[in-house]
Amino acid sequence: MKDSTFEPTQPQPTEKPKEPSAYERKMQNMLEASRGRIIAFAEDTSLSFRAGKGFFFQPETGVITHDASWFEKRGFEPEAILFAIFHELTHFRDYRQDTKYSDRLFKENFAKAKVLGKQIFDKWAATEGISAEVLDSFKQEKRMSKKFPEMKLNQAELAAFKMYHFFYNIYNTYIILYFLFFI
Ligand SMILES: [Zn+2]
Numbered sequence: 001m002k003d004s005t006f007e008p009t010q011p012q013p014t015e016k017p018k019e020p021s022a023y024e025r026k027m028q029n030m031l032e033a034s035r036g037r038i039i040a041f042a043e044d045t046s047l048s049f050r051a052g053k054g055f056f057f058q059p060e061t062g063v064i065t066h067d068a069s070w071f072e073k074r075g076f077e078p079e080a081i082l083f084a085i086f087h088e089l090t091h092f093r094d095y096r097q098d099t100k101y102s103d104r105l106f107k108e109n110f111a112k113a114k115v116l117g118k119q120i121f122d123k124w125a126a127t128e129g130i131s132a133e134v135l136d137s138f139k140q141e142k143r144m145s146k147k148f149p150e151m152k153l154n155q156a157e158l159a160a161f162k163m164y165h166f167f168y169n170i171y172n173t174y175i176i177l178y179f180l181f182f183i
Contacts, residue, residue, distance in 0.1 A: 024051060024068045027078040034082055041179050042089045044096070049085065057088045059095050064088045083176070090172040103147070109164040110144065110151055116164075117157025124156060 020028065031038070031049060039045055044062075052065040064085065071080050094101045125135055141152035144161070153161055 020051070021068075021072070023072045023078065027051075027068045027071070027081050030078050030082065031085070037180075038082075038085060038089070040183075041086060041176075042092060044092070047089075047092065055084050055088055057091045057095070059092075059099070062092075064092070086176045086179075087169075087172060090175055093175075105168065106145060106148070107151075109161055109168070110153070112164055113153055113157045113161035116160035117153065120159055121154065121156035 028051070038049075039047075047062045047064060049064050049066060051068055053069075054065065054067050055070075057064050066081055066085060066088070068078075068081065071078065071084075091102065094105075098104075121138065124130060124138055138155040141154050142158055143149055144151050144153055
């Protein structure tokens with residue numbers, strides 16, 4: 001495994017190499033300056049960080065992908081990305097403790113979302129003046145995971161799922177803040 005590095009955008013073979021924008025460069029410098037804290041939180045030096053599209057952690061490779069443009073578009077300071085990196089690292093920490101953690105969490109939240117989603121749906125259905133057409137659109141199902149393509153949620157169940165996932169994120173945020181301020 002390689003040492004932790006903050007690599008600039010890796011050009012795809014078919015793409016022309018792209019110069020990082022001033023914003024991306026600022027973000028990259030900030031990440032490099034924060035490297036010590038990031039590694040301390042991860043408790044692992046084998047992770048690498050790569051600029052890309054979206055935010056995700058790939059357990060197989062130990063690569064954390066981050067997306068500068070997401071922050072730039074919204075007018076955030078480059079420092080804000082640090083929080084996103086720490087958020088991804090909480091997934092890494094969970095994964096290291098238990099490689100099945102995220103699958104289990106997903107399945108648990110999915111099952112709970114099915115139960116609460118039914119109550120939400122029934123409430124929507126009982127709402128006065130709601131048309132059959134709108135109600136039908138609520139029944140539209142969304143695939144939740146590439147890994148478990150058969151696991152789908154309708155719009156009411158999805159609302160419930162997001163709520164449960166939100167609680168998990170709040171907990172992770174607490175872990176981050178605790179680390180940043182008390183450790
Ligand atoms: Zn997350």
